[in-house]
Amino acid sequence: MRILHTSDWHLGQHFMGKTRQAEHQQFMSWLIEQITLQSVDVVIIAGDVFDTGAPPSYARELYSSFIVAMHDTGATLVVLGGNHDSVATLGESKALLARLGTRVIPAVSEDAADQVLVLSQRDGQPGAVLCAIPFIRPRDVMHSVAGQSAQDKQLSLQEAIHQHYQACYAAAVAKRDELGGQLPIIATGHLTTVGASASESVREIYVGALEAFPTNAFPPADYIALGHIHRPQKVGGLEHIRYSGSPIPLSFDEATQTKEVLLVDLNANGLQSVTPLPVPCFQAMATARGTLADLTSALAKAAVGGTADTPAWVEVVITADDYLSDLQSRIEQIIVGLPVEILRIRRERANAAAHLQGSASETLDELSPDEVFGQRLAAEMLEELLQTQLQQRYRQIVSALQEDQP
Incomplete structure (x- = not known):
């Protein structure tokens, strides 16, 4: 079976007054050609299909047109929700898109078995079992406990995400056994992992106080397709845990990167190869x-x-x-x-305070709240331990506010 792994399209991105519509249109046309040329069975978009929760109409039209074109290729499309995506926006047409061979997983389900999909090859035969895990919001997997410290909250959330992965993997193993026990298992995720290298366009996800999910907490899947980090890379040097990266540069510091999608070949023995397919530069x-x-x-x-x-x-x-x-x-x-x-x-500028002022006046729209707070701390003469404690306290407060939102 051949999977094409991609992520972080950010349809509808408004970049310093410029639309990315033409680039995204060219990328999609190129991708449809590659799906046919490379005999791809399944395309996985591992989160952040859209740049905002309320994407402009042209971005929705691009998305819909791509799904129709995908259907014509005979390949299956699996779309996972990311932190930029609206659960409601992705989920509103879920049943309709299923009729076109597109499976949409906008958010975590209460029953892990609902996130287990059997992926078919072009001949209709089962080729793999997928643990389709989107971006995990804290309220999806845990409840706040009064009086928890930032460290306790981080450990609790990490364990809750770990348990969700294990539950999905167990359900996938059960499905594989039901089908004869000869299928590889794939998992997805939209998060930051330990050791991943980001870029300035990535707004770091701090769920609770969780900065990065440990690589060893993933289940023993044959391949793990990740999204959120825009730089294509192996995680911890592991061949089977990968970020595909974004298909177009989403910030100036990504301009020198070779953008790519990943062709993943698997069989009954597991992962056979991962082949990067460079994406042409459209802008x-x-x-x-x-x-x-x-x-x-x-x-x-x-x-x-x-x-x-x-x-x-x-x-x-x-x-x-x-x-x-x-x-x-x-x-x-x-x-x-x-x-x-x-x-x-x-x-x-040569000093931290001037750098903070320049960032605030010139590029504030590109900074996350955590980055602004971090730069403000850097301008103060504080001990490293105190800076770390203040950073953790800040993330705890932000997390509590996010959880209070409907």
């Missing part, structure tokens, strides 16, 4: 970094990949501390005739 993005004297060459380099019709999106980072009132006009003069469009200009 050139780059960071031009340096002093004002460096910018001419840096911007010329950043323009590579841009065209008159589709200019490269560029972030300019000035590394000098000198304030230049005419910086904008100087940059505009440099880029005359270059196929670039400047989306952001910012300065790197």
